[in-house]
Amino acid sequence: MTLLMTVIGIVVFVFGLLFSIAWHEAGHLAMGKLFGVRVPQYMVGFGKTLWSKKVGETEYGLKAIPAGGYCRLIGMFPPDDQGRVKAKSTSPWRSMIEEAREASYEEVGPGDETRMFYTRKPWQKFLIMLAGPAMNLVLGVAILTGTWMFYGINQPSTKVAVVTDCVVPASDASRECKADDAAAPGKAAGLKVGDRIVEFGGVPVNSYTDLQPLIRKSSGQVTVVVERDGQRVTLTPTIAQNEMAKLDGNGQAIDGKYVRSGFLGFSPLIERNTLGVGGVVDEMGTYIDKSIEGLARIPQKVPALWGAAFQGEERDKDSPVGMVGAARIGGEVLAADAPATDRIFYFVQILAMVNIGLFLFNMLPLLPLDGGHMVGALWESLRRRVARMFRRPDPGPFDVAKLMPVAYAVAMVFIGFTVLVLIADLVNPVKVT
Known part of the structure; x- marks a missing residue:
């Protein structure tokens, strides 16, 4: 029975994560459509498409690998300084920029000239990118508020x-x-x-x-x-x-x-x-503050995480966990020797905490995260204001594509860290029960 409940907990948790991802991407989708950007694809997962359906101009679908998702907005990057989208270069760094720019134009068709992301105003770009993480924050706060007010803490x-x-x-x-x-x-x-x-x-x-x-x-x-x-x-x-x-x-x-x-x-x-409104606000502030501190301390935890993954050292109770580790914890919670109500409420609180974690992580001012695009929109707004102030020509959209080498470097670091956490979660998992 314990094994069955653990498996059920893991499966339900995975579906909860998929919903959180879909919820995040729905924010980008809705805000993009609100500001007239064409959105050809909205997908949950990566890899081979398992199911899809086209509604209007957008294809909605589910892919085989439940490890993320995406909402494709056309024209994420402007043409280069010479007005080109396609170019060839022998420089590896320049090639990264050109390939990213070309990929953002793959689905641009006739009539889309005014519907590309880069043509939006800076504040609209900012809101489109903010909408995804904000959806995770709203979901996490709503779940925690409900459990704290009606079930307690x-x-x-x-x-x-x-x-x-x-x-x-x-x-x-x-x-x-x-x-x-x-x-x-x-x-x-x-x-x-x-x-x-x-x-x-x-x-x-x-x-x-x-x-x-x-x-x-x-x-x-x-x-x-x-x-x-x-x-x-x-x-x-x-x-x-x-x-x-x-x-x-x-x-x-x-x-x-x-x-x-x-x-x-x-x-x-x-x-x-149970908490009242004031208590919820205080507790939420404390939790988010601690989450920010934990996120800032992740680089310090890498050596201990390496030791837990490869050297048999004890896994710290506050060690970072990935989606596999979180799903495993969810399974343990549902299989725990505790009243069913306690297990269910603790389970949904973990999902809420994952959503708040996704919000904070995506707000980091680094490409390819949403926060990196938001910083690009803020910088574009600032330099346009400065140009107007000094009566200089409009500098035009900020070319985020020029930062793609940095984005690739950041992505490689994230991938390496994700693999390290995955190994630690498999061989030396964090246990809560």
Whole structure:
């Protein structure tokens, strides 16, 4: 049964990814058509065409390799400085530019002269390229908002799950208590599992995010009020100063970083709570901020990823995963020993997070990503404004084709990284269950 659920989870996740890709390309399609660009093809997948149907001037289809998709917009690049589309060059770099330019004109026909992408205004080009990633963002935010508001999110609470026995530095937290270790302040004061802390040092607390900084900033004897068996009980622990994990701006521990701060000595119970609009906005901001940080740190994770793929090293829990790894995680989630509702909601949240990840990745200002084309549109707008300001001739559309050698180099890096992640996902996968 577990194997069956895993397979079902993987299959459903793959279809979810295909929908996310189709949803992304639908943004480019709709915005391109809105601004009059001819779109001859809208395809999900690559390789051999499995099914297609032409509706109006656009062929819609599904291809054999479910690893992406595309929406073909005619005339992505303008003619060169001499007004040529086709040219021959012995320079490999120049050949890349010429071949890309020629490919963008393959399906241009009579009457399409004013319907090519490069003829659109810069702000229209920007919106056409933004529409794809924006669709992923909208889908991801909509799913997370729905699950957080109606199902809830797991958060640390002010209820005590574990009472720590002794004061142990965070850098050595896995060891047993020693005879000469001081008793933890909470245990010494009578804190018990199941207590819910409602007041700390005279300050009412409603969440762990309220309580944690109060404990860390305190020292000496404080008054702690807890709810126990329906009654309020006052405790007077003497807060110890201990080596604690340093926290980032979101209250998350930073690996390998420590500070001296107040220590009470308990672990909070994780509870599921539904969020209101304000809570969703705060949580979404925190999640996107952490996602951006994670994306920025990917180059630092490559050595560890190489070690996990080829040297048998342990795979980090926050290691980058590809679509194969994400599908495998989706299968594990559906097969997990947990209530069906929990599994389903966690599963759809993973799909939402993948969509937000696709948004952030495609917004990188690098060709061939959407963000690279958006930067090209912004640069075109800027130089045209400058030309008007100084009453110079209109410089015309910015020739993004001249950046194709850079685009090919970036694509090769992405392909290499994708292959590395794929190997790691197959031989040493990240496991969440």
